[in-house]
Amino acid sequence: MQYFAAEDGVIKTSYNLDLELDRTLEKSILLVRAFSMSDDRSGTATVTVYVQDVNEHAPLCVPPVIVLTVPETTEVGRSLGTLRCFDVDVSNQNVTLTLIENSFSLFKFRLQDGQLQVNNSLDYDVADVTNFQYEATILATDSGTPPLTTEVRVLITVTPVNEFDPLFLGPLVISVPENTRRGSVIASISAVDRDWPFNSLRYSILEGEEQFSLDPIRGQLYLGVDLDFEVQEQHELKVKAVDFDQDVDKTKQRTGMAEITIMVENVNDNAPVCDPVSYESTIFSTLASNSPIVTLTCTDRDGDRLTATITSGAAVDRFQLTGLTLLSRNVFSFVPDGVYDDTDYEITISVSDGKHSTSVVAYIYVIPWTTTKPTTTTTTTTKNPAVVTVINEFWDPQPWFVAALTVTGALLLLLLSLPLWIKLFRYPTPTLTQ
Incomplete structure (x- = not known):
């Protein structure tokens, strides 16, 4: 019994007429009988009651909150899920969905037939650090008068994906003077990685570690031996860079490699x-x-x-x-x-x-070879000029040699004449007798 009539003829409801709970309440036909207490007579009347729907319920949406985690490589047009909204009001069952984005997530997402889709690149490596989590609101509006709305919050977190290999920067040919002291920093090895966080790299040496050492974080290359240009003019060094903390899965790492040539510069460090x-x-x-x-x-x-x-x-x-x-x-x-x-x-x-x-x-x-001053004679012809030098050499003994030769000759002559003088003086001259 939804209605009752009071003695004063006023028809009243017996309980709340909720069309959403009982659709039969939309139309009720009441038979009302009136009695006369003085003459014991009565009369009847038929009353039709129409219950009008009132927009009293906002739309209901499932899920009430959208929380998603998607990788940065999610392609444009990919569906992230479907939002279902409805209105329990009898006459206001049409619900319109509207996506309202904030300034950070603008144009990143779109709604199509109740589906939340990716509308723009979610590239983790070009976005600002505050954009790794996007917020938006889906507004569900019914067709009642006045219209009622329901807000559905959308929270989408973008996770990094390790997409790129580290790339070494030049120069890859380094010149080092041969007199550089052992332990000196001779170069800074540098590589870049397009994945965010940018340039999270560790360096190491694959070949040539006995001659050089490499700072794994800063990339500073240290000289480990004494260089000698005359022994070895260049050294080959193979290095690698490995990225880290650039993927949800920490085991997913990428490696870049390069060959470094160390050219030894000649220095004047040896005496003739x-x-x-x-x-x-x-x-x-x-x-x-x-x-x-x-x-x-x-x-x-x-x-x-x-x-x-x-x-x-x-x-x-x-x-x-x-x-x-x-x-x-x-x-x-x-x-x-x-x-x-x-x-x-x-x-x-x-x-x-x-x-x-x-x-x-x-x-x-x-x-020593005693000589006189050379004489020179020059003969010249008009046709073929020529210079003819004639050197006359003769023996020109020194004075001491002439004196010695004279004394020697005199002594020799004396020796040769000595027998004659002895003979003459030993036998006397005979005398004539008469």
């Missing part, structure tokens, strides 16, 4: 080497000027150009150097009553590469 370090030469005094006497045998491990300089005082004026060859500066003189040169020379020569030097000693012995 001469073998032998002393020379002896015997020459005649008539040796023409600028004639080679001794050629030094010297080398430099650094390959630098060598120069030689006479450092002994007396020899500087008597000899000269062309390259590593020792020459006489002029003819030696042993002319009587003239300049009489020395016959023995000790020459100290310094051989330099521009930074380091080595000393060499040359002993020159001169055999």
